[in-house]
Amino acid sequence: MALSGRLTRAIRLGSFIGTNRRLIFNRIQRRGIAACIDPSIGLSDEQKEFQKVAFDFAANEMAPHMADWDQNEIFPVETMRKAAQLGFGGIYVQPDVGGSGLSRLDTSVIFEALSTGCVSTTAYISIHNMCAWMIDTFGNTEQREKYCPDLCTMDKFASYCLTEPGSGSDAASLLTSARLEGDHYVLNGSKAFISGGGDTDVYIVMCRTGERDPKGISCLVVEKETPGLSFGKKEKKMGWNSQPTRAVMFEDCMVPVTNRLGQEGQGFNIAMKGLNGGRINIASCSLGAAHACVQLAKEHLMVRKQFGEALSNNQFLQFKLAEMATKLVASRLLVRQAALALQESRADAVPLCSMAKLFVTDECFQICNQALQMHGGYGYLKDYAVQQFVRDIRVHQILEGTNEVMRMIIARSLLMD
Amino acid sequence: MARVLVGVKRVIDYAVKIRVKPDHSGVVTDGVKHSMNPFCEIAVEEAVRLKEKKVIKEVVAVSCGPQQVQETIRTALAMGADRGIHVEVSGKDYEALGPLQVSKILAALAKKEEAKMVILGKQAIDDDCNQTGQMTAALLDWPQGTFASEVAVEGDTVKVVREIDGGLETIKINLPAVVTADLRLNTPRYATLPNIMKAKKKKIAKVKPADLGVDLTSRVEVLRVDEPPQRQAGGSGTGVESEECTDTQEGLCLGDGPNQGGPVSHGDWDKPEPEPGPEPLCVCDPAPPVSTESEQWDTVL
Numbered sequence: 001m002a003l004s005g006r007l008t009r010a011i012r013l014g015s016f017i018g019t020n021r022r023l024i025f026n027r028i029q030r031r032g033i034a035a036c037i038d039p040s041i042g043l044s045d046e047q048k049e050f051q052k053v054a055f056d057f058a059a060n061e062m063a064p065h066m067a068d069w070d071q072n073e074i075f076p077v078e079t080m081r082k083a084a085q086l087g088f089g090g091i092y093v094q095p096d097v098g099g100s101g102l103s104r105l106d107t108s109v110i111f112e113a114l115s116t117g118c119v120s121t122t123a124y125i126s127i128h129n130m131c132a133w134m135i136d137t138f139g140n141t142e143q144r145e146k147y148c149p150d151l152c153t154m155d156k157f158a159s160y161c162l163t164e165p166g167s168g169s170d171a172a173s174l175l176t177s178a179r180l181e182g183d184h185y186v187l188n189g190s191k192a193f194i195s196g197g198g199d200t201d202v203y204i205v206m207c208r209t210g211e212r213d214p215k216g217i218s219c220l221v222v223e224k225e226t227p228g229l230s231f232g233k234k235e236k237k238m239g240w241n242s243q244p245t246r247a248v249m250f251e252d253c254m255v256p257v258t259n260r261l262g263q264e265g266q267g268f269n270i271a272m273k274g275l276n277g278g279r280i281n282i283a284s285c286s287l288g289a290a291h292a293c294v295q296l297a298k299e300h301l302m303v304r305k306q307f308g309e310a311l312s313n314n315q316f317l318q319f320k321l322a323e324m325a326t327k328l329v330a331s332r333l334l335v336r337q338a339a340l341a342l343q344e345s346r347a348d349a350v351p352l353c354s355m356a357k358l359f360v361t362d363e364c365f366q367i368c369n370q371a372l373q374m375h376g377g378y379g380y381l382k383d384y385a386v387q388q389f390v391r392d393i394r395v396h397q398i399l400e401g402t403n404e405v406m407r408m409i410i411a412r413s414l415l416m417d
Numbered sequence: 418m419a420r421v422l423v424g425v426k427r428v429i430d431y432a433v434k435i436r437v438k439p440d441h442s443g444v445v446t447d448g449v450k451h452s453m454n455p456f457c458e459i460a461v462e463e464a465v466r467l468k469e470k471k472v473i474k475e476v477v478a479v480s481c482g483p484q485q486v487q488e489t490i491r492t493a494l495a496m497g498a499d500r501g502i503h504v505e506v507s508g509k510d511y512e513a514l515g516p517l518q519v520s521k522i523l524a525a526l527a528k529k530e531e532a533k534m535v536i537l538g539k540q541a542i543d544d545d546c547n548q549t550g551q552m553t554a555a556l557l558d559w560p561q562g563t564f565a566s567e568v569a570v571e572g573d574t575v576k577v578v579r580e581i582d583g584g585l586e587t588i589k590i591n592l593p594a595v596v597t598a599d600l601r602l603n604t605p606r607y608a609t610l611p612n613i614m615k616a617k618k619k620k621i622a623k624v625k626p627a628d629l630g631v632d633l634t635s636r637v638e639v640l641r642v643d644e645p646p647q648r649q650a651g652g653s654g655t656g657v658e659s660e661e662c663t664d665t666q667e668g669l670c671l672g673d674g675p676n677q678g679g680p681v682s683h684g685d686w687d688k689p690e691p692e693p694g695p696e697p698l699c700v701c702d703p704a705p706p707v708s709t710e711s712e713q714w715d716t717v718l
Contacts, residue, residue, distance in 0.1 A: 007479065048488075049613045086610060100614075
């Protein structure tokens with residue numbers, strides 16, 4: 001009897017885990033959240049509505065597939081298009097070209113909520129949004145009308161190409177050249193670590209049209225089928241597996257001059273402005289992951305028993321959970337403040353965005369890591385979502401400007417005055 | 418063309434753990450997450466779909482309660498309702514508000530707004546009354562199609578497929594009518610960001626029950642509210658006779674109850690694994706019983 005019990009248990013375990021994950025996530029999103037870490041506090045009624053839609057979408061459409069997308073490295077095109085139908089394709093793009101016209105704070109709230117469903121997919125959606133915004137803000141009428149509507153509906157996907165094999169943190173030293181020949185630029189060079197590379201349709205490329213300094217950089221929009229555009233192998237990554245990452249190569253790639261965003265030499269300026277918002281978005285994605293992990297850790301502590309009682313009776317773990325919650329709330333406040341500063345074009349916007357990115361990505365990684373530790377051995381199993389959150393947000397401390405570069409920016413701002 | 422009235426109720430969110438007030442007069446609602454009753458969401462969705470099919474012209478969302486119910490009306494507006502009506506009821510009146518009072522209000526509003534159809538959720542998840550739709554129809558002397566899993570408007574009649582204990586029953590009723598939505602009628606849409614912003618501009622009119630000539634006195638008095646009794650520990654035996662199980666080690670009772678380990682109950686690596694199945698040999702802990710797989714996860718997580 002015990003043997004048949006074990007066999008049936010083994011079979012049941014598989015389906016347990018399947019139903020398990022969806023139920024875990026539905027419960028994380030919808031279970032009563034302790035008031036102190038409730039992400040809807042301090043938001044306007046409208047923002048609460050946006051947040052509710054994003055949480056519901058994350059719980060129903062993303063969370064059940066999060067593990068599958070990660071294990072099988074699937075780029076979830078259909079799910080992202082569903083998100084775009086709700087308006088998530090161009091959240092801060094102007095409505096006249098199909099965007100939702102929301103503020104940076106609204107955007108941060110939305111990405112934080114979506115991220116609880118899948119960090120990697122949400123991060124890609126945020127990169128896509130940044131590209132759409134760049135064309136919307138710096139493009140002329142023809143460019144906006146040509147690209148933005150398709151990007152906002154995610155009929156077309158976008159990638160952002162700044163990093164090169166030889167220039168990461170030192171972005172201004174990029175080498176990809178764009179030589180003017182008549183009414184075309186001829187692009188030569190390569191870009192590295194491009195999110196979505198190879199699977200996306202529109203590439204925003206920073207390239208050198210002038211001198212070897214930041215003022216010599218321009219921004220071009222390159223479409224996928226352009227001859228001379230090719231891609232490297234799909235990289236195998238620790239996390240962010242629901243978006244493909246490839247090198248992007250240009251060999252005498254001809255791009256019409258009409259595809260240049262802004263003036264020649266304006267590229268670096270566009271890049272830096274884009275990165276401010278990008279940093280808030282990435283920090284918001286980290287926030288969502290940390291929020292989910294705090295919920296998961298709390299649930300686990302209440303259920304797991306050792307030494308005759310639930311782990312939640314253990315003072316050390318109570319204190320650890322309290323620290324995690326405190327860091328989560330502090331991070332959330334900083335990100336939202338930075339978003340406000342950016343949308344109001346305050347003087348402290350740039351360093352505040354850097355501070356937010358630095359603090360939040362570091363702290364949220366610690367929160368997720370600590371949540372994994374609290375799960376014990378189970379935290380290490382891929383059946384449990386907490387390890388995916390840890391793997392996925394680890395890279396947030398590196399991209400969109402490493403946290404070291406964030407310190408450079410903040411120090412420069414402090415010592416300038 | 419036709420106008421439809423949709424009733425939406427603000428209830429405690431379905432996933433929240435309900436707590437009874439210390440004085441046993443009710444459940445704790447302060448600071449607790451509320452949202453629209455899930456069946457009301459389905460009702461709103463059906464009304465909006467009818468509007469999209471151009472069968473009806475206007476969807477009016479109605480809710481009764483204090484200021485907070487405006488959130489619920491806004492959610493209905495964001496899903497596609499055209500305007501809202503907030504019937505102001507607060508304090509003791511709100512605590513005593515039940516299906517009889519609400520159906521009187523809805524009947525009065527249906528007459529005032531000249532609605533062709535009133536669509537409601539079949540029941541609210543907080544009181545599970547399943548009475549408002551039926552009472553409203555009776556007060557209006559309108560036909561009713563309750564537990565609807567399909568609604569098809571054909572001219573001046575409505576074909577409603579009802580989910581009943583015996584299966585599915587199809588009836589044809591004349592308009593105007595009351596329809597109550599069951600779970601499988603549709604899947605409510607997500608509000609889109611643009612619709613949420615448009616909802617801000619839509620009007621919510623305020624009405625008092627007295628203006629509608631409705632008397633809110635309740636005929637029901639709640640004496641006491643208690644939690645369901647805790648399940649006691651069970652016992653079982655190895656043979657035909659059942660004996661009280663006292664052994665808490667391995668052996669007769671395979672380890673501790675289902676809540677011992679993590680969700681994937683391995684317990685200690687070197688001990689025999691406890692049986693987490695729907696029929697545990699012995700439930701030594703007074704743990705909630707498990708009857709289906711999903712409920713198991715319900716308790717554990």
